Amino acid sequence: xxxxxxxxxxxxxxxxxxxxxxxxxxxxxxxxxxxxxxxxxxxxxxxxxxxxxxxxxxxxxxxxxxxxxxxxxxxxxxxxxxxxxxxxxxxxxxxxxxxxxxxxxxxxxxxxxxxxxxxxxxxxxxxxxxxxxxxxxxxxxxxxxxxxxxxxxxxxxxxxxxxxxxxxxxxxxxxxxxxxxxxxxxxxxxxxxxxxxxxxxxxxxxxxxxxxxxxxxxxxxxxxxxxxx
Amino acid sequence: xxxxxxxxxxxxxxxxxxxxxxxxxxxxxxxxxxxxxxxxxxxxxxxxxxxxxxxxxxxxxxxxxxxxxxxxxxxxxxxxxx
Numbered sequence: 486x487x488x489x490x491x492x493x494x495x496x497x498x499x500x501x502x503x504x505x506x507x508x509x510x511x512x513x514x515x516x517x518x519x520x521x522x523x524x525x526x527x528x529x530x531x532x533x534x535x536x537x538x539x540x541x542x543x544x545x546x547x548x549x550x551x552x553x554x555x556x557x558x559x560x561x562x563x564x565x566x567x568x569x570x571x572x573x574x575x576x577x578x579x580x581x582x583x584x585x586x587x588x589x590x591x592x593x594x595x596x597x598x599x600x601x602x603x604x605x606x607x608x609x610x611x612x613x614x615x616x617x618x619x620x621x622x623x624x625x626x627x628x629x630x631x632x633x634x635x636x637x638x639x640x641x642x643x644x645x646x647x648x649x650x651x652x653x654x655x656x657x658x659x660x661x662x663x664x665x666x667x668x669x670x671x672x673x674x675x676x677x678x679x680x681x682x683x684x685x686x687x688x689x690x691x692x693x694x695x696x697x698x699x700x701x702x703x704x705x706x707x708x709x710x711x712x713x714x
Numbered sequence: 715x716x717x718x719x720x721x722x723x724x725x726x727x728x729x730x731x732x733x734x735x736x737x738x739x740x741x742x743x744x745x746x747x748x749x750x751x752x753x754x755x756x757x758x759x760x761x762x763x764x765x766x767x768x769x770x771x772x773x774x775x776x777x778x779x780x781x782x783x784x785x786x787x788x789x790x791x792x793x794x795x796x
Contacts, residue, residue, distance in 0.1 A: 543782055579782070586784040593730050633727065633785055 486713040489517040489527035491557070491573075493537035493548050498570065502533045502690040509693055510706050519551040528713050529566040530557055532573025534626070534688055544587060544629050545575035554580060566610055566709060567682045571627055574674075574684030583677055583684045584642070585634035590627070591667030597626040599698065600665055602673045602687055603653035606646045609676055610712040611683045614704050620657045621650075621701040623687035625665070630686040632668035632675075639669055650674035650685055715760050716794035717772055721781045722753030756780055757793070768792070
């Protein structure tokens with residue numbers, strides 16, 4: 486299958502994501518420049534982590550006006566796959582492709598560390614190769630990852646099983662201690678209602694090789710690849 | 715003309731930066747301060763617009779760009795008419 490990794494000025498996980506998709510998972514992968522209008526016939530768009538436009542105004546707020554993002558919006562509306570990682574997740578929320586917003590971490594610290602997340606829904610294109618209830622060890626690196634949405638939105642997310650990952654301890658217990666950034670409901674990743682757009686704060690591309698301490702992130706990319714085949 | 719727009723978290727949203735500033739002020743002995751909310755200020759230099767245009771366009775850009783309506787609110791005022 487063919488992946489497209491979007492580059493904004495200030496993206497910094499673009500090449501890591503490209504490397505994992507092309508060299509580790511051996512998929513055709515192209516970069517997509519934010520000023521272009523061409524999605525180059527990809528099967529899945531990945532919005533990588535980083536600091537698009539220096540996080541000016543708000544994280545992801547300027548990126549949403551990029552010409553390519555209008556194409557991504559249309560691509561998503563046709564049910565095609567879009568994955569947003571970290572800053573990519575923030576952009577998807579600014580674009581209204583996913584509900585909610587990110588507040589600063591409750592500790593007011595930039596957090597760069599391994600966390601454990603529990604798979605809450607294994608029926609999505611992004612997680613069907615993982616097992617519901619299993620725990621993935623994947624790093625986070627963000628200052629604004631404290632998920633917030635109004636109570637009726639949260640209720641909708643829960644009712645439609647749109648919460649895909651929650652911060653948990655290593656045994657899979659969801660508690661306040663594991664909730665490193667203060668997210669409502671320990672939410673670490675969600676999909677849209679249709680299930681074809683997913684945003685997650687942890688970085689699966691940084692956990693796709695044992696050399697880097699974990700390869701738990703691979704299952705997300707493998708799920709996408711198998712879903713598409 | 716010049717318009718000042720103030721964007722801050724909605725009252726229903728916890729503002730950890732404001733809390734931290736409040737705690738710092740309490741440490742200095744200003745314990746009469748009950749709450750602190752932190753926000754952002756934008757000052758826009760505009761061409762002359764009519765009152766109707768201003769009333770329409772400022773909330774529009776605040777809603778669309780300057781504030782994230784999920785977590786933020788805004789207020790605005792004309793600070794210089796010339």
